[in-house]
Amino acid sequence: DTGVSQDPRHKITKRGQNVTFRCDPISEHNRLYWYRQTLGQGPEFLTYFQNEAQLEKSRLLSDRFSAERPKGSFSTLEIQRTEQGDSAMYLCASSRRDRVDGYTFGSGTRLTVV
Amino acid sequence: EDQVTQSPEALRLQEGESSSLNCSYTVSGLRGLFWYRQDPGKGPEFLFTLYSAGEEKEKERLKATLTKKESFLHITAPKPEDSATYLCAVQAASNTGKLIFGQGTTLQVKP
Numbered sequence: 001d002t003g004v005s006q007d008p009r010h011k012i013t014k015r016g017q018n019v020t021f022r023c024d025p026i027s028e029h030n031r032l033y034w035y036r037q038t039l040g041q042g043p044e045f046l047t048y049f050q051n052e053a054q055l056e057k058s059r060l061l062s063d064r065f066s067a068e069r070p071k072g073s074f075s076t077l078e079i080q081r082t083e084q085g086d087s088a089m090y091l092c093a094s095s096r097r098d099r100v101d102g103y104t105f106g107s108g109t110r111l112t113v114v
Numbered sequence: 115e116d117q118v119t120q121s122p123e124a125l126r127l128q129e130g131e132s133s134s135l136n137c138s139y140t141v142s143g144l145r146g147l148f149w150y151r152q153d154p155g156k157g158p159e160f161l162f163t164l165y166s167a168g169e170e171k172e173k174e175r176l177k178a179t180l181t182k183k184e185s186f187l188h189i190t191a192p193k194p195e196d197s198a199t200y201l202c203a204v205q206a207a208s209n210t211g212k213l214i215f216g217q218g219t220t221l222q223v224k225p
Contacts, residue, residue, distance in 0.1 A: 033211065106157050110155075
């Protein structure tokens with residue numbers, strides 16, 4: 001068990017550019033979640049997958065955001081036409097469907113839009 | 115609307131000075147209440163899950179308790195290594211995936 005891996009750890013991009021983040025969950029976990037966290041705030045839910053199916057999307061997830069989980073393994077989160085307000089820590093977490101216990105979080109991707 | 119509020123926002127303690135962090139919640143049917151620890155630049159680290167009022171869980175110097183409206187994280191004789199942000203989150207019975215987090219309490223323990 002190597003935990004939840006996120007790549008890259010840090011990303012600096014210019015406003016208007018597209019960025020993509022990757023998350024590799026714990027191998028036996030079939031649920032995968034994306035959260036966004038800004039400074040001084042708790043994580044905010046963005047979306048989650050059960051296997052390859054995207055089951056819920058937050059209203060925070062504008063049309064510029066898209067997430068995929070092909071084959072129910074790793075997931076990608078893409079932000080198109082980035083804005084300064086997108087600057088945040090993007091956290092990925094995974095869990096087993098039959099466990100209500102807390103997820104396992106990755107270390108996050110810190111996005112800075114300049 | 116489901117909501118979680120934590121207080122205080124920041125707490126400074128001397129080493130050995132016990133205190134409590136509060137987490138107030140409103141949720142449409144509680145499936146679970148979670149406490150996490152988050153160090154700067156890292157993801158949240160799971161501490162406890164509480165499922166029903168009256169439940170208590172302990173881990174080293176930390177003890178979490180739950181009522182129908184709030185949860186407390188009691189820190190007994192804290193050490194500098196307990197310095198971190200402590201996050202509370204709830205999972206509603208009507209929802210099978212999403213956690214709703216509070217804004218966190220940043221704890222600083224001075225030697």
